[in-house]
Every structure is written in C-alpha cells, then in structure tokens.
Amino acid sequence: MSIIANNIFSQRMPSKQGNMLSDNRIKELREYVASLERPEEALVDLMREAQEAYGYLSDEAAEKVAEIAQVPVIKVDELATFYSLIFRRPVGRKVIFVCDSISCWVMGMENLFERLKARLGIDIGETTADGAFTLLPICCLGACHVAPAMLVGEKLYGNLTPEMIDEILEKERV
Amino acid sequence: MPKLIIDGLEVEVPEGTNVLEAAKKLGIVIPHFCYHSAMGAVGACRLCAMKFVEGPVKGVQVSCMIKAQDGMVVETADPDAMRARRMVIEWLMTNHPHDCPVCDEGGMCLLQDYTIAGGHGRRRYKGKKRTYLSQYLGEFIEQEMNRCIQCYRCHRFYRDYAGGDDFGTKKIANRTFFGRFKDGWLESEFAGNLADVCPTGVFTDKTCHFRARPWELETAPSVCPHCSLGCNLTPGAKLRELMLIKARENPKVNGWFICDRGRFGGGFASRGDRPRKFIVNRQETNRDEAVGAAVKLISAAIARYGPGSVALTGSPRTSLENNHVLKKLADMLKAENICFSTEPFRDMKERRAVSLLNAGSRRSLRDVEFSDLIISAGADPVNEAPMLALMMRQAARKGARVFVIDPRPVRLPFAFTHIPALPDELAEKLAGVLNETRNDSKNPVIICGTDIPGIDAIDACAAAAGRLNCGLFYTLSSANSFGAAVLAGSGPDFGAMLSGMEGGNIRVLIALESDPLGRYPDKERAARALKKLDSLIVMDYLPTDTAKAADVFFPAAAYAEMDGIFINNEGRAQGFSRAYIPGIPVNSMGPGRTPPELHPPREFFSEVPGRSFPAWEYLGDIARGLGMECNNLESLETIRATLSEDRRFAPLAALHPESEGALITAGQADRPKAQTPPSAGGKPDTGEGLLFYAVELTFGTEEISAYSGKTRLRAPEPYVLINSADAAGLGLKDGERVKVSSGKSALSCVLKTSASCAKGAAFAPRLTGFDAAALSGKRVNITKESV
Amino acid sequence: MLQPLLTKNFHYGHPATLEEYEASGGYDGLRAALTMTPDEVIKAVIDSGLRGRGGAGFPTGKKWSLTDRKNPGPRYFLVNADEMEPGTFKDRFLMERDPHQVIEGLLISGYATDAAKGYIFIRCEYAEAARALNRAIEEAGSAGFIGSNILGSGFSMEISVHRSAGRYECGEETALMNALEGKRANPRSKPPYPASEGFRMRPTTINNAETVANIPHIIKMGGSAWKSLAAYEGGAGTKLYGVSGRVKKPGLFELPTGTPLREIIETHGGGMRDGYFFKACLPGGASTPLLAPEHMDVRMDFDAVSKIGSRMGTGCVTVLDNTCCIVRAMINNLLFFTRESCGWCTPCRDGLPFVYNILQRIEAGVAEMDELDALEENCETIYPNSFCAFAPGAVDPVRSMMRLFRDEVEAHIKLKRCPCPS
Ligand SMILES: Cc1cc2nc3c(=O)[nH]c(=O)nc-3n(C[C@H](O)[C@H](O)[C@H](O)COP(=O)(O)O)c2cc1C
Ligand code: SF4
Numbered sequence A: 001m002s003i004i005a006n007n008i009f010s011q012r013m014p015s016k017q018g019n020m021l022s023d024n025r026i027k028e029l030r031e032y033v034a035s036l037e038r039p040e041e042a043l044v045d046l047m048r049e050a051q052e053a054y055g056y057l058s059d060e061a062a063e064k065v066a067e068i069a070q071v072p073v074i075k076v077d078e079l080a081t082f083y084s085l086i087f088r089r090p091v092g093r094k095v096i097f098v099c100d101s102i103s104c105w106v107m108g109m110e111n112l113f114e115r116l117k118a119r120l121g122i123d124i125g126e127t128t129a130d131g132a133f134t135l136l137p138i139c140c141l142g143a144c145h146v147a148p149a150m151l152v153g154e155k156l157y158g159n160l161t162p163e164m165i166d167e168i169l170e171k172e173r174v
Numbered sequence B: 001m002p003k004l005i006i007d008g009l010e011v012e013v014p015e016g017t018n019v020l021e022a023a024k025k026l027g028i029v030i031p032h033f034c035y036h037s038a039m040g041a042v043g044a045c046r047l048c049a050m051k052f053v054e055g056p057v058k059g060v061q062v063s064c065m066i067k068a069q070d071g072m073v074v075e076t077a078d079p080d081a082m083r084a085r086r087m088v089i090e091w092l093m094t095n096h097p098h099d100c101p102v103c104d105e106g107g108m109c110l111l112q113d114y115t116i117a118g119g120h121g122r123r124r125y126k127g128k129k130r131t132y133l134s135q136y137l138g139e140f141i142e143q144e145m146n147r148c149i150q151c152y153r154c155h156r157f158y159r160d161y162a163g164g165d166d167f168g169t170k171k172i173a174n175r176t177f178f179g180r181f182k183d184g185w186l187e188s189e190f191a192g193n194l195a196d197v198c199p200t201g202v203f204t205d206k207t208c209h210f211r212a213r214p215w216e217l218e219t220a221p222s223v224c225p226h227c228s229l230g231c232n233l234t235p236g237a238k239l240r241e242l243m244l245i246k247a248r249e250n251p252k253v254n255g256w257f258i259c260d261r262g263r264f265g266g267g268f269a270s271r272g273d274r275p276r277k278f279i280v281n282r283q284e285t286n287r288d289e290a291v292g293a294a295v296k297l298i299s300a301a302i303a304r305y306g307p308g309s310v311a312l313t314g315s316p317r318t319s320l321e322n323n324h325v326l327k328k329l330a331d332m333l334k335a336e337n338i339c340f341s342t343e344p345f346r347d348m349k350e351r352r353a354v355s356l357l358n359a360g361s362r363r364s365l366r367d368v369e370f371s372d373l374i375i376s377a378g379a380d381p382v383n384e385a386p387m388l389a390l391m392m393r394q395a396a397r398k399g400a401r402v403f404v405i406d407p408r409p410v411r412l413p414f415a416f417t418h419i420p421a422l423p424d425e426l427a428e429k430l431a432g433v434l435n436e437t438r439n440d441s442k443n444p445v446i447i448c449g450t451d452i453p454g455i456d457a458i459d460a461c462a463a464a465a466g467r468l469n470c471g472l473f474y475t476l477s478s479a480n481s482f483g484a485a486v487l488a489g490s491g492p493d494f495g496a497m498l499s500g501m502e503g504g505n506i507r508v509l510i511a512l513e514s515d516p517l518g519r520y521p522d523k524e525r526a527a528r529a530l531k532k533l534d535s536l537i538v539m540d541y542l543p544t545d546t547a548k549a550a551d552v553f554f555p556a557a558a559y560a561e562m563d564g565i566f567i568n569n570e571g572r573a574q575g576f577s578r579a580y581i582p583g584i585p586v587n588s589m590g591p592g593r594t595p596p597e598l599h600p601p602r603e604f605f606s607e608v609p610g611r612s613f614p615a616w617e618y619l620g621d622i623a624r625g626l627g628m629e630c631n632n633l634e635s636l637e638t639i640r641a642t643l644s645e646d647r648r649f650a651p652l653a654a655l656h657p658e659s660e661g662a663l664i665t666a667g668q669a670d671r672p673k674a675q676t677p678p679s680a681g682g683k684p685d686t687g688e689g690l691l692f693y694a695v696e697l698t699f700g701t702e703e704i705s706a707y708s709g710k711t712r713l714r715a716p717e718p719y720v721l722i723n724s725a726d727a728a729g730l731g732l733k734d735g736e737r738v739k740v741s742s743g744k745s746a747l748s749c750v751l752k753t754s755a756s757c758a759k760g761a762a763f764a765p766r767l768t769g770f771d772a773a774a775l776s777g778k779r780v781n782i783t784k785e786s787v
Numbered sequence C: 001m002l003q004p005l006l007t008k009n010f011h012y013g014h015p016a017t018l019e020e021y022e023a024s025g026g027y028d029g030l031r032a033a034l035t036m037t038p039d040e041v042i043k044a045v046i047d048s049g050l051r052g053r054g055g056a057g058f059p060t061g062k063k064w065s066l067t068d069r070k071n072p073g074p075r076y077f078l079v080n081a082d083e084m085e086p087g088t089f090k091d092r093f094l095m096e097r098d099p100h101q102v103i104e105g106l107l108i109s110g111y112a113t114d115a116a117k118g119y120i121f122i123r124c125e126y127a128e129a130a131r132a133l134n135r136a137i138e139e140a141g142s143a144g145f146i147g148s149n150i151l152g153s154g155f156s157m158e159i160s161v162h163r164s165a166g167r168y169e170c171g172e173e174t175a176l177m178n179a180l181e182g183k184r185a186n187p188r189s190k191p192p193y194p195a196s197e198g199f200r201m202r203p204t205t206i207n208n209a210e211t212v213a214n215i216p217h218i219i220k221m222g223g224s225a226w227k228s229l230a231a232y233e234g235g236a237g238t239k240l241y242g243v244s245g246r247v248k249k250p251g252l253f254e255l256p257t258g259t260p261l262r263e264i265i266e267t268h269g270g271g272m273r274d275g276y277f278f279k280a281c282l283p284g285g286a287s288t289p290l291l292a293p294e295h296m297d298v299r300m301d302f303d304a305v306s307k308i309g310s311r312m313g314t315g316c317v318t319v320l321d322n323t324c325c326i327v328r329a330m331i332n333n334l335l336f337f338t339r340e341s342c343g344w345c346t347p348c349r350d351g352l353p354f355v356y357n358i359l360q361r362i363e364a365g366v367a368e369m370d371e372l373d374a375l376e377e378n379c380e381t382i383y384p385n386s387f388c389a390f391a392p393g394a395v396d397p398v399r400s401m402m403r404l405f406r407d408e409v410e411a412h413i414k415l416k417r418c419p420c421p422s
C-alpha cells in the first residue's frame, strides 16, 4: 500500500477548483506530507502541482507550498528558482520548448526558432499577447533520433520542419 | 598529529586540520574565499589551490578540502597552482563592478586584496557583466548583489551557522542570487554578521553607509557592553562618531561572531542629547568647578551627618576599574553605603550566582558549543544573551540534546524541547530532566538565568551541577555584572540605601553610571527618596533620568572611549581599549548643524569639544579634593595594581586586551545569604491574577543599547504575553489592546498569546517608556482596554 | 545476428505490460537472484564485466561491493534516469518501451546491495516514461514483485519514481541525492562516498537506468555468458548505441559492446545523408571530446575511445556534417553548459561564460589571435580545477576542437568571418 501512497504525486491530479488548489486537496496534501519522514522531499512534487493549479509558481503558490510542507518559504523559492521547469513568472497556457542542444542544432533548430518567433510575434522567453504560448529553449529532450524536436506542453514533436510549425500551432492553440 | 611539508617547511597539525590551515600555521596564507574557520570548507571558490607533490593526494588540489596527512609534500608556489589561483580571480572579476571607489568594503575587501596579490590587472574577458537587482533587507544590512562572487559564505552563515530561515540561495549558474523570498528586514538577530562574513561589498553595514572608509576609522580591541557574555568586538569611530562595529575573534568567548545588539547598539555614544557638559546646579561649568562642588557637598555632609550620610552606587555596566575606584573612595570616606546595582532583586540573585561558580563548574560561552546535553532553566538566550543561542545551536548541530525549562515560549534557532514551567517550578523540573538525561551525557551543561528565576532555582542549578559534575553557566544582566557582584559581596543593596534616604540618614548619593530613577523597579519610591537628598552627584554618558536630576554632573567616557576591564558571566576578565577620544562628533558640528555663534567666523579649539573622561578620573579628583592620600588612583596601571592586591583579582596582572581573558573566581567567603530578603520584588505574593514578569528582549530593553537609535528600530511595540488558554479564559484575543493592572499601577499595551507559554503567568518587555518593571513579581489583572 | 536482450520488447511500440514482459522471461532474473546470496549476485555482475552506462564506465560489480552493507541500514538504491546529456536518448526508450525491465533490474540490484528502498530519478520531460514506470510499479506490486517479503524470499523493497524539474546537474550522482532530498542539486564533496553516506546520509548505490536494465539478463545468462556477447575480447555484453545528426537512419540500436564507430554510423545509422560528408562526431554526448574522420574505426568501448583522447560516454553519437561550423557547434555546447552550471564553483560558473564569450567572438570574426591563448588557458584551468565532473565535460570538447580543428578556428580569426559553407 505504501508504494501507492508514495507515488501519489506521479499521477497528475487535476485540481478541482478553478485555478487554485482546492481546500480539500490542500488538506489531502498536508496529510500526505505529514506522513513523510522528510517533508522537504515532497517539495518538487508539490511545486509542480501548485504550478499546474496556478499556471505558474506565483508568490502565493510558493507560500502555499511552504505552508503545506511546513518549511520556510525561502526553501521553496530556492528550489523553484533552481529548476528550469518551475516558473516563477507567468507563462502562457502552453509552453513551447524548442530543443536547442547539439543534435537538434545540427538538424536546423535555429530555423524553427525563426519560424516560431515570426508566427507568434514574440521573442524567445516571451508570451503571446493572447496568453496562448510562451516560447522557451530547452536542453536536449532525449529525442535526438527525431531531431529537430520540440515539446508543446507535454507533447513531443519530432522531425520538424519550419513548414510544420504553422500546422502545429493551429492545433495546439486552445 | 599528522606531519607534512609545505614549501619545504615541516609542520605538525592536529588530526583533521586542512592543508590550508596547516600552511597558515607556517605563516603561508593562501587566498581563499569560501573557506571560513567557523563554517568550514566547501570547496566552492576553488581559489586555495596548491600542488600536492608527494603523499596520498597528488596534483593541484584545493587545499581547504584536503585533510593534512603524514607524508604530504605540498608546494604553494607551483606554476599550475598559481595559474589556477590567478584564473579564479580573473573569473570572479569578469562580473565584478569597478565601483571600489564608492564601495563601503573598499579597503577591507578580500577580492580587492587578492586581485592585487594575484597580479590580475588586464581585462581579457570582453563580454558584458552580469547585473542583478538587489533587495531591501532592512535598515541594518545593505545589499549590492552585483559585487557577489558566490562564495556561499552568507548562506552558510545565515542558514547553517545561525539557523535563520528567511534568507537563502536562489537561481542558478552565474545568476545565483543570495537573498530573501521578498524584500524586507532580515529576521535573524545575527544578520549583521553578513557584513563581516561577506568577503566583498555585497553585504555591508547600512548604518554607516558612505560615511567612512575603513582606514579612516579609529579602532581598538574592545568588548561588547550590551550583555553579560562579553563578546569581543572592534568599534570604529570617525571624527568622534562611533560608526562601525565589527566582530573580533575570541576562541574562548564568541568565536567569530556577535549579535546585532552588539553590532548596532553603539548609537548611544553619538546621540545628540548625550550629556557632555559638566553641570553644577543646572549651570554648565568646567571640570575643576564640578570637582570642587562635589567635594564641598560631600565634605559638608560628612561634617554634619558623618560618613554614613554618603551613599555610592556603582554599576554593572561600567568598567571594573571605575567600580573599584568608587569602592576605594567609599573606603576612604568610611562610607558603608555602597552597592553596584540599582535593581536589588536582580543584584542579589546575580551576586549569589557569581559566588556559586567555581573553577570546576564554570563553562565559557564557547564551551557550550561542545556540550552534548544542555539544560537551560529560566533563561531566554536570544533575548538575554543572544550569542548564547548561537553557541547552543552549534551544539545542537553536533547532536546535543537541548531542554529549555522556562515559562516563556522561548524561541531558539534550532529544534529543542521546551518545558513550560513557572519560576517556582524550575528547580523541580530541572531535577526531572536531569534524572532522565544525565546518564548518557559526557559533557552536560546547565544554563540558568538570573532575571526571572528565584534564588531557589539559582541555588538548585549550582547544587545539581556540583552533584552531577555538570558545567554551569549563568546569564547575568550586564557586561560587568560579575565584576560588580564580586565588589559588592555581601554588602548592602540599593533597597537599603533607599531606606536610608527615606529616613533622612543618607544625604548625598554618588551615582556612577547608574540610573536609580530609571532602573529601580518602583520608580515612584525612588523619585520620592532621591528628592530628599541634599545632593545628587552623577557620572554618566547616557541622558538618563538620574543624570538629568543631578546637582553635580560629570560627563563620563563610554566603553569604546576608554581603557577598562569587564568581567563576563563566566568570570572571564577581558580588557578593552580606547578606540577614540570622546567629544562632540564633528558631523554634528558640521554645516547646517553648526551653532550660529560658531560659524561664521569659525573658532578653532585646542581642545576636543565636549570631551569626557573616564569616571575613575573624576572619582580620583574628588578623593584628592577631599584631601585623601590616593596616589594609587592616578592611572589605570596603579588602579589595576591596587585591584590585584585583592587575591581574587590577582589573575588580572596577566591581562592584555587581545588575550583570551583571565578567569576570576568570586569565592564563597562573601556570598550573600540565600535568605537575604530582597528589598524589592522577590517572591510573588499569592492571590488572584496572573504572575507578572518584566523581561528582556534582544532589542529595546538593555540599558545602553536602548539609547541607540539603530537598535530601537527593531524594538517592538509594548506588549504583554500570556498563555492562549488563559487569554481565552479572560475573554481576550491576541492583538487586542489591554490594560495590565496591579493595585494602582497599570500598563496599557497589546496582548500577545502563545500556546507554549506557561499558564498563570504574564510577561512584558522592559521597554523604554513602558514601565513593565513596576509590576514585576506582582499579580496582575488583564482586561480589555476600554476605548 | 545478435539476439536482442535490452530491446527485445521494444517492438510492441507501447510499454510492455507485465504479461508481455513475463512472456519474454521477465522476472525470471529476479526469481533466480532471490535464490542466490547477495554476494553471489555481486559476483555474477563482477564476472559479467558490466561497466556503468551513465557515461563514466565504472565497473558495476565493483561499485556494488563497495556499498557499506555492514551499516545497520536502511540502504538505498537509486536509478539515474535523468538523461539530460545532449545527444542521448537511450534510457527514454528503456523506460517507455519496457519499464518492467528497469524495475526488475532495480529489484535485483537492491537485493544485491541490501537496499530497503529504490528510487527511479527521472527527468521532468519524460512524463510518458514516468507514467509507464508508475503503471509497471503498480502491476509488479500487485504481482508480489515489489513490497515486503518478495516472492516469499524474506527480501523486501519498495520503489518510487521521482520526477525531477529540469536541470542537467541533477544527473551528477551526489547532486541527484541532494535533489531527491528536496535540496538544491549542487554536488557534494567526496569523501564521504555514497557507498557509505549517500541519500539521506545512508549507504547508497546509484546506477544508470541502462546499467540496471542489464542486470536481469546477467543473472539469467550467467556473468561470463553475458560478457561473451561483446564484439571483441575484453569487452562485455551488449550496449545501446544511438546515432543522431545528419545520418539517413538516426536511431537506437542494441549491439555488441565494442562495435566499431564506422559500423554504427554507416551500417546502423544508414550513413551520411546524401550530399553531406562526415566532419566530426561527439561519440557519447555533449561532454565527450570530438572525434574526426580518422577515428572512424575506433571500437565503441570505454577503453578504446579513451585511448584516442575521447570518451565513449553514453554511446549516443551525434554526427556533425561538413556544413557544421565547428566553432558554432562548440558555442551551442557551451550555451548548454553555461546555462546548466549549478553555480557552485567558480571555474564552471564564471569560467564557462568566458569560454562561451571567446567562442562567440571567434565565430563573429571579431576575435584576435591572442584570444586563443585565453581560450586555451581557460579550458586547461577549468578542466582540472572544478568541483565536479560537469565543467571538465563542458570544456573537453572545446579542448578537442583546439587539437583537431585548430586550422578552422584560426581561419575564423584571419578571415574575420566564418569560413564554413552555411
Ligand atoms: C554533470 C553530470 C551529469 C550526469 N548526468 C547523468 C545522467 O543524466 N544519467 C546518468 O546515468 N548518469 C549521469 N551522470 C553520471 C553519474 O554521476 C553517475 O556516474 C552515474 O549515474 C553512475 O551510473 P553508472 O555507474 O551506471 O554509469 C552525470 C554526471 C555528471 C558529472
Ligand atoms: S563544475 Fe562546479 S558549478 Fe559546475 S556543476 Fe559542478 S559544482 Fe556546479
């Protein structure tokens, strides 16, 4: 049983109440954390869940995580700002991560960026005016066999050409 | 003890010493940033590279991370090692701003020194410098992150060493940032040490920003006057203004650090309203006139009423020499009414505690760090003796168990066991904890307060320590409480003197750096009694109520302005030296602040304006004026010589200001009797209401620093603290304004509640303008304040 | 033709279910191991000659035998599935296609090192792999392979998946332990070594996911039989080789260890795409020094590749074609490393941006010749003086560029522009 319990975070739990962690969920998480020998070990999972609920790890979200894990909020911030996939600033509804590592570079990732920037009208690191997309580079996605590759949200796209970008944006825009 | 060869020189060092320290022992100082004796080696800056030629480790290595071992042969000037060190500096300089000319660290900056030492003079890096936005961290510490070299010392001090939890390391790579979650005051009482541990100008002392270069400061080895621990520090003054105080290392006392009260408490010395004039009958005069007036008043009283009509109060906050000369004066006058504190109950308890310490049981502040079991009874370390909390934390980090028996919800920067108990129950709870823990501890220490515990608890701690072979550590009220207590012995207390004044037997009071009107718990009684005096002679550097009421006033020199000795709570006598000559700071005479009669035209003085002198000089003058034979009060040397005639003070002969101090034992001969009835305060009466105690806070209650504008910034609003259930019982809520009353006395303040506060008690800080002391030891009623 | 071991269930195209895995002999290795003593299991792994697949090639059996098993425990076994080395995509397949294999390997590894708990540390972006593993853990748990008293053997072990949040340094073993403990993933100093004080300051063994996936086969086949799968005398077992870059059939291939680079690229990777020539390759990730055409016949094995001045690393080859400017390739590499540096030590944190800047200046045609001295001095000083292996890996390819492609680098400076066809 404990195995299941320990894995509770690996399953994505959609939040129930709009954009916030629901009170019920917070209670559940607090109980889970209290059952842990070292609450700090749950911080990454908690941050990820809070980020999903809030869209990004806002100050409020960070404080909530600290409160659930019963750690000083600076500990949350230390981790949040260390990791590349925890966002302390608002991002679009979907983040487009374009792999900018070596194999994708060989296969022309620079052209992808150009196309994306042109189509979205934003620079790297920026969010579109409608809040749909944020464009970010990311380290090698482990998809070199289908380079150049990118992630939109959690969906992987490979063997990309600039032409394919338009179609993907169309499909992913919600 | 491993032996190794560094640059051809053999050195033997204790097991576990790193090679960087071993080289230091030979006088070979290799640059290093991240290594710090207190915080250890982490190998982050990579600056301390040396070449390991022979032995178990080979090649260029950072020497802080390598333990000295037999057979090692190390070269510090090897070209590869030199190149590594040179490149580290070059890397660090790629981002460092060239603002040395306006940087407060300039002149005491390790990066500046090492850059020059390593010869890096030509910039090869052509990229842009990384820049940061700094944070607002309160009024004590200024942050300028652009100067950061990421040695991680600040994080390691603040979080690991001091246990603060509102500061840390953020971001990554060369954007790594050290700061808080959001802008705001650093919360730790030890935050000021960031200015000392930071090797560059990221964290600097904001209180003297842009006002002095380090080389302009007049400094001297000194000892903190703000609590009984006697931490070592270096005060720095510019143009007669005490500006910058830095920690000074004493491996037996404070280690490397000091608390923020010690660092930022110096504002009293440069206050605009500091009394700097000789006064006789409200008229400004000169030193000779003042001495003459005092002599006349004293001799008149003696002639008319006899020597019993003159009373003298020394002070736990002034130097041993000052108090000693006061005592000499009393001896010469044959005046028996002398004491060294104006808070009789605390005085009695401190004298008792001091007499109970002996060579076997006493522990130094630093020893606490190496205890494996700490039981604290009736002490609130962070508030009463801040650096003690830091030492206790170090012990806890090494695995010590810590029990705190105290009615207050004591807060410490580490996890410990709190046992809420009323002062009456301390002895019993102590016995309980000792029973459970003593057996499996090698190096236990009992810490005991002397503020809220009664004499029974103080005795019980000593008895337990004696019986069980434990260490014993009392916290006292002031920097020289120990010295004052030794001089006081079983002599009278201030309560007895008040009775003398009330009865008309005492006609003259000489108050040496003591403030009966402000510090005697029953202020009204003190005021009534002092009014009956024929004359009040006061020497002080603080604008106290007593100083203001003086008939004859002598402006005295404060700790950084004179040489002297404080004896700390352990009995460790430590010398402090004069850093600067006291007088009106030039800055308060400058443009805009110059009195119109001085500018223009400008007058030039041959003397320091507003100069004050150590009180012992005035006392000597008075003795001579009275026609006493007193050549031996002429200089500090002769004064110390007469001190050492007392066998207890013999160790002082070997004392010098930069030593680790000399240990003094009070001895039991003079021990005040346990049943000495306290003339004020004492065991609380029984009856209705909560037991009320006036207590200390890190900021705002200690007598001297309470006059410092900087530390006042961190003093809270007056409050009374009680148990949450008690509050509920009284129908009161946290944060409400309440009235605390007993008989005719009443206080108005905010209510704080805590679940870990003992039931049946109430606590309030002795803040300026908030007369908590008046109610101390009484039973009080707390009611909602009607608007 | 080699019988596939690691990849035999890859053809399903979905994570092999417990049923599918058991049909291919799954969990037989665990059953067999549980009848052996932990020392016998370790002996089998020593006999197999298995070397760590995380990149450094440390002998796995030896690592296990160093684990402090006298310590009263608990002990931990960690699977490093962080896989953030650019150019590398092998662990992803193992977890996405045959998660049970990794789990079985972890269970046997845990048994051999007497670990009470195993963690699979997986990078954030591998969401699908994390899901596959978690599903497999549940299946295996219900089947009695995980938990207390596994298969009645008296051995108990729990397994968790930890999904990280993205940073290359998390893959460094001691940084990984910090990350798992909820701390910033800075590396720790050694000693103390993880074998005595690792995760939670307890004895800990850590292996790469591919290393662990090999274990069931070693137990089933016996150490020496497995060893003899290698392509040459002295090698050991099979290895997942990847090829990416400008080749016709980029992909992942299970081949005998020691298969020559040429065969991997030309036979399995299909050779260069039409119109392109082989210029250089990173043999096993972005931290491995470049190989040039003259190195094509090297056997892809730890020792052989080391001998010619590079490292086999992860065995996933990135092929650069003739249109790739070598300086730009290194700029790309350094961008990755400067961004990912954990910020702990000076050479890496502040030295790599210096290197990056010089490379950019060279590429932009604004550098002077003497900046090459600064470049080399930087690389040569960063390499031996950093805290962990990150920074050496960052500058090693640049050092190889200066050895193998100095002419091209100097041409940038002389011509004040990039000489490569764009
Ligand atoms: C910066 C850095 C990143 C690393 N990343 C990984 C990684 O993602 N996966 C991995 O298996 N090993 C990685 N390693 C190697 C590990 O530190 C460690 O050597 C390895 O997990 C041991 O497993 P093995 O013996 O099975 O190879 C990395 C090392 C360094 C210095
Ligand atoms: S080399 Fe230094 S800065 Fe770079 S990752 Fe390792 S410890 Fe961090």
Ligand code: FES
Pocket: B031, B032, B033, B034, B035, B042, B043, B044, B045, B046, B047, B048, B049, B062, B063, B064, B065
């Ligand atoms: S002092 Fe040795 S690495 Fe910083």
